[in-house]
Amino acid sequence: MRGALVSTLMEMAGEDDRIMFLTGDLGWSVVEKFARKFPKRFINAGVAEANMVGVATGLAMDGFVPFVYSIATFASMRAYEQIRNGPILHRLPVRICGVGGGFSYAHAGPTHHALEDLAIARVQPGLTVIVPADPAQTRSAVLATRDMPGPVYLRVGKGGNPGVPGLNGRFALGRPEVVTEGKEILFLAAGGAAHIALEGARLLEREGRAPAVAVLAHLAAEESPELIALLSKFRAIVTVEEAFTAGGLGSLAASAVARRGLACRLATLGVRESFGAAFGSEAWLRKHHGLDAESLAKAARRLLESSR
Amino acid sequence: MAARMRRWIVEQSFASGVGHIGSALSVADIIAVLWGAVMREPGTSRPGRDRFVLAKGHAVLAQYAAMRALGLLDAAAFSSFCRDGSPLNVHPEHVVPGVDASTGSLGQGLSIGCGLAHGLRLKGSPSRVFVLMSDAECNEGQVWEAAQFAAHHKLSGLVGAVDVNGTQALGKTRDVLDPGPLAAKWKAFGWDTGEVDGHDISALLRAFRAKPGKRPRMVLARTVMGKGVGFMEGKVEWHYRNLTPELAAKALKELGGGGK
Numbered sequence: 001m002r003g004a005l006v007s008t009l010m011e012m013a014g015e016d017d018r019i020m021f022l023t024g025d026l027g028w029s030v031v032e033k034f035a036r037k038f039p040k041r042f043i044n045a046g047v048a049e050a051n052m053v054g055v056a057t058g059l060a061m062d063g064f065v066p067f068v069y070s071i072a073t074f075a076s077m078r079a080y081e082q083i084r085n086g087p088i089l090h091r092l093p094v095r096i097c098g099v100g101g102g103f104s105y106a107h108a109g110p111t112h113h114a115l116e117d118l119a120i121a122r123v124q125p126g127l128t129v130i131v132p133a134d135p136a137q138t139r140s141a142v143l144a145t146r147d148m149p150g151p152v153y154l155r156v157g158k159g160g161n162p163g164v165p166g167l168n169g170r171f172a173l174g175r176p177e178v179v180t181e182g183k184e185i186l187f188l189a190a191g192g193a194a195h196i197a198l199e200g201a202r203l204l205e206r207e208g209r210a211p212a213v214a215v216l217a218h219l220a221a222e223e224s225p226e227l228i229a230l231l232s233k234f235r236a237i238v239t240v241e242e243a244f245t246a247g248g249l250g251s252l253a254a255s256a257v258a259r260r261g262l263a264c265r266l267a268t269l270g271v272r273e274s275f276g277a278a279f280g281s282e283a284w285l286r287k288h289h290g291l292d293a294e295s296l297a298k299a300a301r302r303l304l305e306s307s308r
Numbered sequence: 309m310a311a312r313m314r315r316w317i318v319e320q321s322f323a324s325g326v327g328h329i330g331s332a333l334s335v336a337d338i339i340a341v342l343w344g345a346v347m348r349e350p351g352t353s354r355p356g357r358d359r360f361v362l363a364k365g366h367a368v369l370a371q372y373a374a375m376r377a378l379g380l381l382d383a384a385a386f387s388s389f390c391r392d393g394s395p396l397n398v399h400p401e402h403v404v405p406g407v408d409a410s411t412g413s414l415g416q417g418l419s420i421g422c423g424l425a426h427g428l429r430l431k432g433s434p435s436r437v438f439v440l441m442s443d444a445e446c447n448e449g450q451v452w453e454a455a456q457f458a459a460h461h462k463l464s465g466l467v468g469a470v471d472v473n474g475t476q477a478l479g480k481t482r483d484v485l486d487p488g489p490l491a492a493k494w495k496a497f498g499w500d501t502g503e504v505d506g507h508d509i510s511a512l513l514r515a516f517r518a519k520p521g522k523r524p525r526m527v528l529a530r531t532v533m534g535k536g537v538g539f540m541e542g543k544v545e546w547h548y549r550n551l552t553p554e555l556a557a558k559a560l561k562e563l564g565g566g567g568k
């Protein structure tokens with residue numbers, strides 16, 4: 001997805017002089033082409049994220065639209081207060097790009113696992129939080145930010161992110177995108193976890209069920225009418241995301257169900273344990289934390305049984 | 309201008325019952341020189357204006373006093389300081405016309421100044437960016453990230469100033485977390501660095517009017533906390549303390565003159 005991010009930015013920068021690209025000395029083999037094509041609008045700010053966000057704030061005050069690039073943990077947390085007091089407080093079009101959310105940087109260990117970025121970004125009503133599910137949706141989402149006057153937090157995968165069948169790059173603020181039609185059960189995913197949802201749906205299909213699968217890329221502070229409309233159609237809803245369970249997609253769905261009094265059962269899958277001594281690949285970490293097709297199918301079966 | 313500003317600072321601080329009076333008095337001369345004589349079209353919305361970031365936001369009463377002196381803020385607006393519903397707070401708010409950046413969390417202003425200066429240079433603008441910081445603010449790591457950035461990118465349109473009053477919230481800076489030899493540090497970080505008496509108007513004028521070189525410039529202004537009011541000068545307590553009616557009268561008597 002980060003490849004799609006950079007190529008979309010190059011496309012935009014070619015026709016929009018306001019676009020700038022700042023990196024905290026990360027993005028080897030991905031960001032160089034932007035630097036070569038637009039040397040004046042590229043800044044490697046060094047290993048200094050707090051300053052980088054401050055610089056982006058000043059640039060935005062001058063009329064530029066800076067995209068700030070770092071690994072999701074650093075992009076979202078190292079400079080959180082600077083994001084808050086800078087682009088959020090001043091309502092400026094700074095785009096914070098957190099690369100490799102969730103367990104993408106698996107073997108790099110917990111310092112590189114962004115599991116709370118979505119939650120801390122989502123609590124800011126002045127920050128638009130977007131988690132694309134695949135490269136095509138990344139492109140649409142980045143293009144959709146063009147005229148947004150306020151700041152955006154964009155969590156994108158670091159690479160090796162296959163396309164989500166049926167998504168076809170669709171993106172609109174507040175709108176969940178259904179990729180598999182179905183009934184009774186809805187699997188709702190954010191980001192790369194869309195693939196887990198699709199696999200979980202295949203497991204249930206073998207049992208003669210027909211779960212729907214949808215992707216929600218815009219995690220707003222409050223539920224949108226489109227999200228409520230979708231959730232209202234199902235008896236059992238399971239959310240899945242590569243993030244701690246508090247504050248992200250699951251919390252958004254739970255708040256929608258409770259506040260709207262929807263007649264459904266809900267399970268929220270995410271990371272429930274704090275940082276432990278469990279290390280491995282992304283696939284291994286996902287499974288270890290119950291973010292796999294079988295756990296998803298199991299959660300759906302349990303919800304259906306308990307709602308009878 | 310600085311004399312009037314000091315009177316207004318004391319009057320308003322007393323009227324609003326809000327502290328930070330010592331800091332505002334400490335920077336009054338620096339701000340009077342910048343706003344009154346050095347900066348181009350300060351506090352306007354013209355693109356050609358010089359920008360001002362008060363990184364030590366808690367001294368904003370001095371900036372508002374300067375804006376009042378220049379007719380950018382009328383007496384009524386000035387006196388709404390810290391009143392319910394007024395945008396004039398203890399720290400600068402960008403929603404106040406004439407304020408370029410909201411600040412209040414120390415250590416973040418210089419980075420914004422770097423971005424402003426970089427962007428203005430990209431646009432071919434001759435506007436300069438002035439950032440006024442405190443000495444204790446140099447405790448913050450982000451200040452030194454920004455120091456590296458400005459030097460690396462040769463942001464010659466960026467002028468920093470540190471209000472070196474040697475005092476911070478709970479004590480003397482040398483006792484709390486000694487910022488050490490600030491001039492040597494800024495020099496080592498690649499800035500053109502000058503040291504002046506922060507209450508000597510002509511020395512400040514010379515320092516800020518110096519022709520921009522190839523590097524960012526830092527003016528270390530040695531000041532006295534609470535300058536102009538004898539019982540406040542150099543006293544840590546006047547970082548936060550509020551004036552009683554007696555002390556306000558005493559301070560205003562000392563500052564003399566009409567409050568025009």
